Amino acid sequence: MINIDRLLKNLKDIGEIGKGLDGKGISRLAFSKEYYDALRKLDNLARSKGFDTKIDKIGNLFITYNPNNKGKFIMIGSHLDTVKNGGLYDGALGIFSGFEILETLKDKKRHLNHGIILACFNAEEGSEMGGTFGSRSICGNNIISDEFKEKLAFYNLTLDDVKSCEMNLSNVVAFLEIHIEQGGTLENEKYDVGIVDGIVGITRYNIMINGTANHAGTTPMNLRDDPIRKLPNVINKLYKEAKKFDQPFVMTIGNIIIKPGMYNVIPGSVEVLTEVRDLEQSNIEEYYDEIKKFVKADEKLEIYKNIEKPSVKLDENIIKIMIKTAKENDYNFKVMSSGAGHDAKEISKKIPTAMIFIPSIRGVSHSPEEYSKPEDIELGVNLFYDCVVEIDRSI
Ligand SMILES: [Zn+2]
CATH class of the missing domain: 3.30.70.360 (Alpha-Beta Plaits)
Incomplete structure (x- = not known):
C-alpha cells in the first residue's frame, strides 16, 4: 500500500510555488522561475531520500531508483509545468504518484528486476515550441527547422542543447503515466479508475x-x-x-x-x-x-x-497486464481513450506505453478548481504500484 498522506503532502508542498494572490491558482509555466524553483525543490527532496537525479538542459528531471542495477528500466512520470492559473493536480499528480512509487519500493526494500526512472517533464502544456516539448525532446521527435531554432533562442537554448536531451530508450521496457481524467466520465459513471487505451x-x-x-x-x-x-x-x-x-x-x-x-x-x-x-x-x-x-x-x-x-493507440500488452491487475484487485475500472494529449502520446512512439486516469471532480482542469478526492488518488496509485510490480515481473 502506498502512503497517501505523504503523497498529498509532497504534492501540496510543490503547489505552494507559483501560487497566485488568491491563494488558489498555480502558475508554474514552462521555463519560468517558478518552474525551476519547483524542479530544484523536487530534486533536493529526491536526493535527500537517496535517489539518483539528473536535470537535462531543457529542464526535465529524472529520478532513478535502481538498487539491482541490471540495466533495464521501467519509466513512469508526467509533467511538472502548469498552465497559467492552473490547478494542483494536472501533471503534478502523476509526478508525485511516481515519487510515491519510488518511496514505497524503497521502504519495502523491494528490489525489482528493472530500475525505475521517474521522468518529470518540462513544457507539456506548451511553450514557443508547442506542447509536450520535454517528452518530445527525450525521444528525438522534434521537427527541426529554422523556425524551431529561432524559437529555442527565445529560451536561450540551442539545437545542441535539445539534442543533448535525447535518451537511449532501448533499455526502457515500458512507460506508465498516471494523470487526472480532465473529463467527468469516471466520476459520473462511478468508476474507481480509467485504463487508457489510446489518445485521440x-x-x-x-x-x-x-x-x-x-x-x-x-x-x-x-x-x-x-x-x-x-x-x-x-x-x-x-x-x-x-x-x-x-x-x-x-x-x-x-x-x-x-x-x-x-x-x-x-x-x-x-x-x-x-x-x-x-x-x-x-x-x-x-x-x-x-x-x-x-x-x-x-x-x-x-x-x-x-x-x-493523428491518434495513438497505447500498448496492448501493457494494457492487458493493467486490466488483469485491476480485475485481481476488484477495481471498478473503465477502459477509455483520452480526449487530451499527454506526454504518454510522445513516449508511446518509442516505448510500450499506457496510462491510468484518476477521476476529476466535475471534470474540471486547467483551473484552480481542479480536484481529485484523496480516496480516488489512493485507489489509483495503489493500482499504479501493482501494475509497475506486475510489469516488472512479466516483461
Ligand atoms: Zn497534464
Whole structure:
C-alpha cells in the first residue's frame, strides 16, 4: 500500500510555488522561475531520500531508483509545468504518484528486476515550441527547422542543447503515466479508475463561406451575395455527419468569424472553425472527406486543413497486464481513450506505453478548481504500484 498522506503532502508542498494572490491558482509555466524553483525543490527532496537525479538542459528531471542495477528500466512520470492559473493536480499528480512509487519500493526494500526512472517533464502544456516539448525532446521527435531554432533562442537554448536531451530508450521496457481524467466520465459513471487505451487524434479545419461585402442599406435582399444565408446549412451538415460516429468521436465548432462584422455591412465572408477528435483515425478522415465533398459541391465554399495530429493507440500488452491487475484487485475500472494529449502520446512512439486516469471532480482542469478526492488518488496509485510490480515481473 502506498502512503497517501505523504503523497498529498509532497504534492501540496510543490503547489505552494507559483501560487497566485488568491491563494488558489498555480502558475508554474514552462521555463519560468517558478518552474525551476519547483524542479530544484523536487530534486533536493529526491536526493535527500537517496535517489539518483539528473536535470537535462531543457529542464526535465529524472529520478532513478535502481538498487539491482541490471540495466533495464521501467519509466513512469508526467509533467511538472502548469498552465497559467492552473490547478494542483494536472501533471503534478502523476509526478508525485511516481515519487510515491519510488518511496514505497524503497521502504519495502523491494528490489525489482528493472530500475525505475521517474521522468518529470518540462513544457507539456506548451511553450514557443508547442506542447509536450520535454517528452518530445527525450525521444528525438522534434521537427527541426529554422523556425524551431529561432524559437529555442527565445529560451536561450540551442539545437545542441535539445539534442543533448535525447535518451537511449532501448533499455526502457515500458512507460506508465498516471494523470487526472480532465473529463467527468469516471466520476459520473462511478468508476474507481480509467485504463487508457489510446489518445485521440485531433484534426482542425476552417470552412470558408465566401460572399460579397456590400452596403446593408442600399443593397436589396434579392441582389445580395450574403454568406450568412449558407451558414445554417454548413452547421447542420457538420452536426448531421458527426452523429454517425459513436463515442469518443467529438466535433466542435469553436468559432464563427464573420467579416467584416458590422451592423451596416453585408458580410464578405464567414469562417467556421471546426475541430474533430476520435481514437479511430479512419473516422476522422471519413468525416473530413464527407465534409470536403459537401464543400466541393458549392463554389462559394472552401475548406482548409489547419492541424492534423493523428491518434495513438497505447500498448496492448501493457494494457492487458493493467486490466488483469485491476480485475485481481476488484477495481471498478473503465477502459477509455483520452480526449487530451499527454506526454504518454510522445513516449508511446518509442516505448510500450499506457496510462491510468484518476477521476476529476466535475471534470474540471486547467483551473484552480481542479480536484481529485484523496480516496480516488489512493485507489489509483495503489493500482499504479501493482501494475509497475506486475510489469516488472512479466516483461
Ligand atoms: Zn497534464
